Amino acid sequence: xxxxRKSVLSFFHGCRPQAxxxxxxxxKKRARNTSYQRRWFVLRGNLLFYLKHRGxxxxxxxxxxxxxxxxxxxxxxxxxxxxxxxxxxEGRSGRAYKLAAENQEALGAWLRALGMVSxxxxxxxxxxxxxxxxxxxxxxxxxxxxxxxCCGYLATPSTPSTFQELHERFGKEIRVLQVEHRGLQTxxxxxxxxxxxxxxxxxxxxxxx
Amino acid sequence: xxxNEKELQALSRQPxxxxxxxGMRGPKKGSVVKRRLVKLVVNFLFYFRTDEAxxxxxxxxxxxxxxxxxxxxxxxxxxxxxxxxLERCRVAQEEPSGxxxxxxxxxxxxxxxxxxxxxxxxxxxxxxxxASYEFMRRSLVFYRSEIQKMTxxxxxxxxxxxxxxxxQLSGLKA
Numbered sequence: 213x214x215x216x217r218k219s220v221l222s223f224f225h226g227c228r229p230q231a232x233x234x235x236x237x238x239x240k241k242r243a244r245n246t247s248y249q250r251r252w253f254v255l256r257g258n259l260l261f262y263l264k265h266r267g268x269x270x271x272x273x274x275x276x277x278x279x280x281x282x283x284x285x286x287x288x289x290x291x292x293x294x295x296x297x298x299x300x301x302e303g304r305s306g307r308a309y310k311l312a313a314e315n316q317e318a319l320g321a322w323l324r325a326l327g328m329v330s331x332x333x334x335x336x337x338x339x340x341x342x343x344x345x346x347x348x349x350x351x352x353x354x355x356x357x358x359x360x361x362c363c364g365y366l367a368t369p370s371t372p373s374t375f376q377e378l379h380e381r382f383g384k385e386i387r388v389l390q391v392e393h394r395g396l397q398t399x400x401x402x403x404x405x406x407x408x409x410x411x412x413x414x415x416x417x418x419x420x421x
Numbered sequence: 422x423x424x425n426e427k428e429l430q431a432l433s434r435q436p437x438x439x440x441x442x443x444g445m446r447g448p449k450k451g452s453v454v455k456r457r458l459v460k461l462v463v464n465f466l467f468y469f470r471t472d473e474a475x476x477x478x479x480x481x482x483x484x485x486x487x488x489x490x491x492x493x494x495x496x497x498x499x500x501x502x503x504x505x506x507l508e509r510c511r512v513a514q515e516e517p518s519g520x521x522x523x524x525x526x527x528x529x530x531x532x533x534x535x536x537x538x539x540x541x542x543x544x545x546x547x548x549x550x551x552a553s554y555e556f557m558r559r560s561l562v563f564y565r566s567e568i569q570k571m572t573x574x575x576x577x578x579x580x581x582x583x584x585x586x587x588x589q590l591s592g593l594k595a
Contacts, residue, residue, distance in 0.1 A: 214503040215429060217422060222526040223508040227555075233587040257508065257554030258463065273423035278432055278463055299431045307425050328585055331463035334557045341564040341576055348571045 224254075224261055224271060232256045234325040235266075236318060239290060241310035248290055248312060258329045260296075275309060282326040284319070285310065292319040296326065433460065433467040433501045439548045442471055444519075444535030454535060457502065461545075464508060464554050466522070467501040505532065512549045518542045522549065562588055 234255040239248035240262060252266040258278045261271040276298060285293040290312040300306035313319035349356040439461040444454040445468060457468040509525045518539045521531040536542040550556065565588065568576045577583040 213426060213429060213433075213500045215424060216503060216505045218527065218530070219506040219508070219510070219524055220422070222510075222524040223506055226509040226524075226526050231586070257558070259506075271422050276424070276428040276432060279435070298425065298428045301427055301431045301434065306427055306431060325585070325587075328582060328587070331554055331557065334554070334561060335463075337580070338557055338561055338564075341561060341568065344576060345564045345567055348568060352571060 220259075220274065221270070223256065223259070227256055233329075234322065236322075237314055238262075238322070239312040239314075241312075246289070248310075253311075255325055255329070258331050260326070277326065277329045278331055280326075280329075282323060284323065285312075288312065292316060294319065294323060429465075429504055430500055432462055432465060433504065435462045437462050438552065439545060441536075441541065441545075443545075444533075446533040446535075448523075448530040448532055454533075459534065460501075461507075461548055461552060464506060464552050466505040466507055466549070466552075468503055469499060469501050507549060508553045508555055510549075510553070512546050514542060514546055520546050520549075558587060 232254045235253060237250055238253045240251045241248050251262040251264065251272070252268070254261045254263070254271070258276065260275040260277055262273050262275070263271050275296060277296070279299045281295075281297040283295050283297070285295045288310065292315060293310065293312040296309040296311065298306040298309070311322075313322055346356050348354075437460045439459075441459060442456060443459045445457040445459065446452050446454045456471045458471050460467045460469070505522065507522070511523050511525060511528065513521050513523070515521050515533065518537065518541070519533060519535045520542055521533050523529070523531045534545070536545060565575065565577055568574070575583050577585075577588060582588060
């Protein structure tokens with residue numbers, strides 16, 4: 213199977229300005245060896261990358277965390293050890309990655325972070341929050357904003373920005389609002405869901421620029 | 422960059438958000454359209470050959486699927502031909518009933534897909550745009566922030582995840 217590496221590396225590099233969900237040194241036991249090696253681990257979403265050194269351009273490897281099990285490993289030779297068990301094929305168990313943190317605090321933090329990764333879990337949480345949000349909007353008589361992407365700009369805490377940055381940011385917000393305005397005018401012609409789809413499409417175009 | 426093939430295979434066999442036979446063309450110049458069984462599982466897009474095994478790709482109903490013979494073959498079903506990670510990508514509708522996926526770091530390289538109708542195409546575009554972890558996380562942070570503004574309460578507290586770094590408001594910075 214061909215895993216399109218560029219799509220993965222694009223994610224790894226592209227998110228760089230943003231802090232990852234968690235990163236730090238972990239000891240990793242080699243597959244057929246009893247020795248642990250020091251590696252720099254970077255957790256983003258449901259992917260755990262590991263690098264030989266912090267700041268290396270290309271990760272050494274990648275662990276897929278969707279549906280994995282994470283447990284402290286009490287009988288390991290290293291203290292603060294834990295195991296990531298990835299699902300296997302056809303009910304067989306997958307690979308067991310043996311890792312160890314550098315201290316108790318790091319162990320606790322990694323266990324918590326890794327326990328939260330599943331896309332599926334987010335996918336369960338999200339509709340509940342969305343429903344609550346829409347209910348609240350309705351009760352308050354607010355228009356719900358359908359795209360969190362655009363409100364990401366509005367919700368950014370105020371930090372000193374250059375005029376250029378502000379100009380760009382507000383420019384994007386204004387364009388989105390203009391699209392909305394146009395959309396509202398044509399909504400009566402087109403009917404609900406098609407309007408929504410078009411709006412999403414236009415918003416995404418602006419966001420991806 | 423190493424990865425465990427079995428991990429990816431196992432993921433490809435998970436229940437899919439979307440699955441259908443589509444025409445697919447790679448980003449290289451001169452690539453031809455091939456029929457593929459395309460399957461969206463969380464933030465990965467898998468594609469399988471359509472001619473192997475009666476059951477086709479696992480988790481996708483084949484032309485003769487359902488009977489005992491079909492399910493026996495599904496157990497031996499093939500690996501995907503390939504997988505794409507759907508993060509930091511742009512999904513665009515392409516006339517008349519297709520869509521393309523490109524990655525923000527390399528917008529000229531596009532993977533093209535052909536659907537059988539505009540309706541099917543729109544379904545796929547919506548599903549793919551909502552599939553990324555980053556999109557879901559931003560949505561979650563947005564709803565959390567809005568709900569907190571309106572109610573004064575943090576909706577994530579009841580799940581015990583309000584301290585998680587990944588769900589903080591600062592995560593919305595582009």
